[in-house]
Amino acid sequence: MRLLHTADWHLGRSLGGHSLQDDQAHLLAEQLPAIVRDTAPDAVLLAGDVFDRAVPPAEAVRLLDEVLSALVLGLGVPVVIIPGNHDEARRVGFGARLLAAARLHIVQSPCGEAIPLGDREGRRATIVACGYATPLALAREPSLAEARFADHDGAFAALAPLLHGLCPAEGPRVLVAHAFVAGGAESPLSERALSVGGTGAIDAARFAGFDYVALGHLHRPQSLLGGRLRYSGSPFPYSVEEADHAKSVTLVEIGGEDAPRIEAIPLTPRRGLRVLTGSFAALRETESRAREDYVALILTDPVPIPEAQRRLAEVFPRIVGLRYATERAGTGQFATAGAAARIARPLDLFGRFHAELRGAPLPEEARPALVAAIEAAEAAGH
Template sequence: MRLLHTADWHLGRLFHNLSLLEDQRHVLNQLIAIIDREAVDAVLIAGDIFDRSVPPSAAVTLLDEVLHALCEERKLPVIMISGNHDGAARLRFGARHLRQSGLHILSDLAAFATPVTLTIKGVEVDVFGIPYADPEHVRSQFNADVRDFDGAHRYLVERIQEQRHPKRPTVLMSHCFVDGGSASDSERPLTLGGAESVAWEPMQHFDYVALGHLHGPQYRGGEHIRYSGSLLKYSFSEASQRKGVTLVDIEASGVTQIEQIPLTPHREVRVLEGEIAALIDQGKTDANADDYLLVRLTDRHAILDPMGKLREVYPNVLHLEKPGMLEARGTQQLDRDRPRFDTLDMFSDFFEQTSGEAMSDEQARSMAALINQLQREETQQ
């Protein structure tokens, strides 16, 4: 039996206020092509299907199209759990009826110990799914003495262990932050000010553990306890990650092979660094100028409308940093003089770019005096 493990689709996601829906459609079409090419028998989606609990209608439509292609057209079973971004109750609307078409939505915590049994090519595999649940939910649902995420997750995993069939391979799906995992900027914290990680040790005896939540492909405690990673790069901290999905071959004796298959985005997420003139020259011949970019300018002087200039060659510059300006100031603390210097630098650059020549010393002194006067008046007001 060949399983495809994927997670963290985040359909409807905005990236610096830019919709990624068409980018998501692009990689989901690749996912379907991989399923066809690799003869996948079942699909596991380990949470965060949507980016928020009430997703935009276009995101719901895209999910419907993908599930139709998998469950109806290809007759493949699909098992999904809810993540911390999903609205669990909304996600499982119609879940009891959809089972008949092969779609299993495991977002009801009360049913976490009931497996989905896949019978394919003479192999039977039990799949248990733990939807995202905070400790308070677990405590109230089961009257369990748990105080943190690790205690709650351990309690659920141990209950599943008690239900395991002794002669069937068992797959566990969970949406959680496994201790020691490598996080990215795009993952929403599971809790504020508290411990959110869970131990991998209670999960080590399952044949395969399909995890969701962390966006970088990785494993903890063993290659079979694995995050497939997100479909796309959802922050610039993920620029060096290679996104993809995970293929898992499993027989009656257990897992025989695990393979990560890459996905190629419509637009890459990149970080560029350098002086603005060099970056603009580079952009004129850059074959991938439409990529989503964070630009770090190393120029040590003020620049008039740097974003506008860069977007003439790189239309999808989404964020701009100016470490060169900070270095030019050294380690000087921000004080009341700092705004004056910045304003004078900006005006000097504006003057030079509009008049074609630098300000004279006398003009610079006059402008500095005017800026000082305006700042004093502002302070007095």
């Protein structure tokens, strides 16, 4: 059975103040349907972070409609979607019961839903799609009312038996989830932290029993547990830290006792993301395709150049960041204030505040309540 795995589209995203709408359309409305047509998968799996924020712009919603119409209606391929931590699950899941009849399966429940899947030769498998599962979300589920967990790993330990219980005794099992699995390589400025005070990592062993786990959240394509767990990565580099990533979608073949066979199918952006280093004068003389790309510039001049970014924008119209090579370590990053806020750990900050105010460390018994409160605030967009 062949599946095409993708994730972290972040529709509606901008980079350095520049809209990525046209670049995302080039990758997802043009290249992705062509890949699906050529590879003929039995389903497409979209593992969360469909949009970049809870209330996406109208043009991002239209682009999603265009892509899904091309896949489901145009090519007749089933699509399975889950929300990620950037999405508002109820918005992504609107009309899910009606759309399932057209084989567009949108699952928002953190306790999962089983989707039977058959291939052209009559083989059967079960896709278990699991909406973004935070401890707070799972604590509200009646089936886990008696469970007690303080972090994402504990929550998934309680959830895993329920997910397996959705599957028949026979046939391959595939899980679609959005999570940070311990051991995965992060790109911290583009992946809004799933953790609060380090509580977000899930032990890879929690996914035992699934033949393939299609993961979203980490933007670098990577595999764990011999290929049985995989992040397909994002289709476009969404931060300077991703400039060296080779973006792709994952074609996976499952069946039998062997490990899944995985092929990374490259995506070719209309514009790339580059980090260019040089003097102000040398960069002004650049004659290459880099002029059309998104660029982060590192100036080697010993002293700052007046209005450097404005003047360089005459050469590079899509500057996403600029700094000087002489800046002290830690001050010359390309991070924006918003990116810094996304990777801050609120529980750590509160712990330091508590220690300064009370003269004592934050009590361990207070952590679960604080984690729940912080996640509730994040889910509400605060």
